[in-house]
Amino acid sequence: MTATEEPPGEIELLDVAPARNLPLERVETVKRHRSWTATRGSTGHRLITIGLPVLATLVVAGAVFGLPVIEGRLLTRIVALTVILWGLDVQLGLGGQLSLGHGAFAGAGAYTAAVTMGVHGWPFPLALVAAAVVGLAAGALVGLPSLRIQGQYLAMITLGTAVAFPYIIRRFAWFTGGPDGPRIDYQFVPPGWMNLTVSHYSRWTHLIVCVVALIAYFVVRWVVKGPLGRRIRAVADNPAAATAFGIRVGMVRVYTVSLSSSVAAVGGALLLFETPAVSADSFAVFFSLSLYAAAVFGGIGTLVGSFLGALLLIAAPWAVSKMGLKIEPELIGGVVLVVFTLVARDGVVGLLRPWFREWVDVVDTPPTEA
Numbered sequence: 383m384t385a386t387e388e389p390p391g392e393i394e395l396l397d398v399a400p401a402r403n404l405p406l407e408r409v410e411t412v413k414r415h416r417s418w419t420a421t422r423g424s425t426g427h428r429l430i431t432i433g434l435p436v437l438a439t440l441v442v443a444g445a446v447f448g449l450p451v452i453e454g455r456l457l458t459r460i461v462a463l464t465v466i467l468w469g470l471d472v473q474l475g476l477g478g479q480l481s482l483g484h485g486a487f488a489g490a491g492a493y494t495a496a497v498t499m500g501v502h503g504w505p506f507p508l509a510l511v512a513a514a515v516v517g518l519a520a521g522a523l524v525g526l527p528s529l530r531i532q533g534q535y536l537a538m539i540t541l542g543t544a545v546a547f548p549y550i551i552r553r554f555a556w557f558t559g560g561p562d563g564p565r566i567d568y569q570f571v572p573p574g575w576m577n578l579t580v581s582h583y584s585r586w587t588h589l590i591v592c593v594v595a596l597i598a599y600f601v602v603r604w605v606v607k608g609p610l611g612r613r614i615r616a617v618a619d620n621p622a623a624a625t626a627f628g629i630r631v632g633m634v635r636v637y638t639v640s641l642s643s644s645v646a647a648v649g650g651a652l653l654l655f656e657t658p659a660v661s662a663d664s665f666a667v668f669f670s671l672s673l674y675a676a677a678v679f680g681g682i683g684t685l686v687g688s689f690l691g692a693l694l695l696i697a698a699p700w701a702v703s704k705m706g707l708k709i710e711p712e713l714i715g716g717v718v719l720v721v722f723t724l725v726a727r728d729g730v731v732g733l734l735r736p737w738f739r740e741w742v743d744v745v746d747t748p749p750t751e752a
Contacts, residue, residue: 435599443592446585455656456700458588460692461595462652463673467680467688468602469517469646470673475683476606477638478618479532483524483540484646484673486547489665490520491647493551493558496660500566501559510594510651517647518640525639529632544670548662563660570655587655598648599685605641614638668712675719681729690730694718 442461446454470484491513498504498512524543528536551558558564572578572586605611616624617634625631654660676695680687699711726733 431603435596439592439596443589446588451581451584453700454588455584456696458584458591458656459653460689460696461588461591462649462656463676463692463695464689465595465598465649465652466646467649467673467677467691468598468685469642469644469649470677471683471685471688472602472606472614472645473638473642474674474677476611476618477614477635477642479528479635479638480534480537481540481639481642482537482674483542483544483547483667483670484643485665485667485670486540486544487517487520487643487646488650488653488669488673489547489551489660489662490643491517491650492654492660492665493563494647495651495654496563496566497558499568499654500564503568506568506570506590506655510648513647513651514644517650518644520647521640521643522636524643525636528635528639532635541667541670544665544667548666551662561662563662566654566658568658584656591652591655594648594652598645602645603685610634610637610641672712672715675715677729678722678727679718679729681731684729684731687729687731 442457446457449457466484466488469487470481473479473481473484494513494516495506495509498509499506504512524539527539531539548561552561555561570583570587570590572583576586578585613624613629613634614637616627616629617631617638621631624634650665672695673691676691677688678691679694680689680691694715698714701707702709702711702714722729728735
């Protein structure tokens with residue numbers, strides 16, 4: 383080893399200004415892991431972007447077989463809420479449009495699945511497609527005002543949608559089945575080779591939800607990285623520049639709300655798999671505000687942060703109940719929202735990102751030798 387070479391795994395941090403000399407006590411030697419560099423678009427990068435989500439899905443899907451029935455069902459609910467938060471993240475993180483009414487879109491998807499499966503006997507794949515279509519239509523209807531308004535005014539429209547949703551369900555009870563929805567007798571019977579008893583059928587349902595969530599993840603990621611995602615990002619960053627490049631800003635905003643609500647509706651339909659019943663009060667305005675708090679906690683603009691936010695929504699009430707604490711779970715959500723808005727605007731993912739980059743660093747072009 384020559385005098386100019388550094389010891390492997392170590393780096394000297396010389397806190398010395400060019401115009402002055404500082405004492406040697408300021409020289410520190412710290413340990414640093416050498417990160418693995420992956421070029422965007424390379425095989426290693428594909429391994430990260432495809433392999434990690436698949437691996438995470440396998441872990442979450444397999445975890446249910448080691449959990450009690452109640453905790454396993456809560457894990458299923460976490461996965462479904464993650465899909466709803468992915469929908470919110472499309473509008474909030476990618477599109478830069480504040481939404482306070484995504485609980486209504488999730489409720490629309492849940493009621494659509496309940497009516498199609500419970501009343502008309504549709505198979506669940508068709509029910510999920512119907513939920514996505516209804517969510518797309520609802521998002522387009524709510525997003526039309528974004529042709530002329532944006533910012534806090536659009537947020538007020540989405541908030542008004544969340545407030546009105548339970549009353550709309552009651553008003554059209556002849557179709558929706560009323561506040562408690564139609565009766566659902568759909569059974570997710572597992573294959574015989576799984577040897578599951580009736581009390582453990584929820585494990586088979588959990589696997590179905592995980593597979594649908596993985597498909598939703600890749601669909602959302604494909605849209606975010608594709609041409610539509612680039613247009614949405616351009617409109618969010620600089621509408622005037624986007625207009626100069628021929629992008630129809632108003633229509634892109636409508637597309638953003640429509641796509642966002644469609645994904646949220648699929649997540650709402652997945653909630654029905656965990657509990658085969660719907661209630662209009664479950665999708666009231668507080669649910670929408672809880673989703674926003676969860677998105678801030680996990681990290682806006684990150685798909686991984688949606689899972690962490692969903693984990694907060696379920697883990698906080700579960701922990702309060704288990705420990706017998708006399709604390710309202712809503713208080714925890716409010717405190718988390720205030721704290722992370724003030725001190726960690728990028729959420730938990732933002733706090734973990736520097737640590738992750740110590741191990742894996744993704745670059746646009748291959749590193750060149752000096």
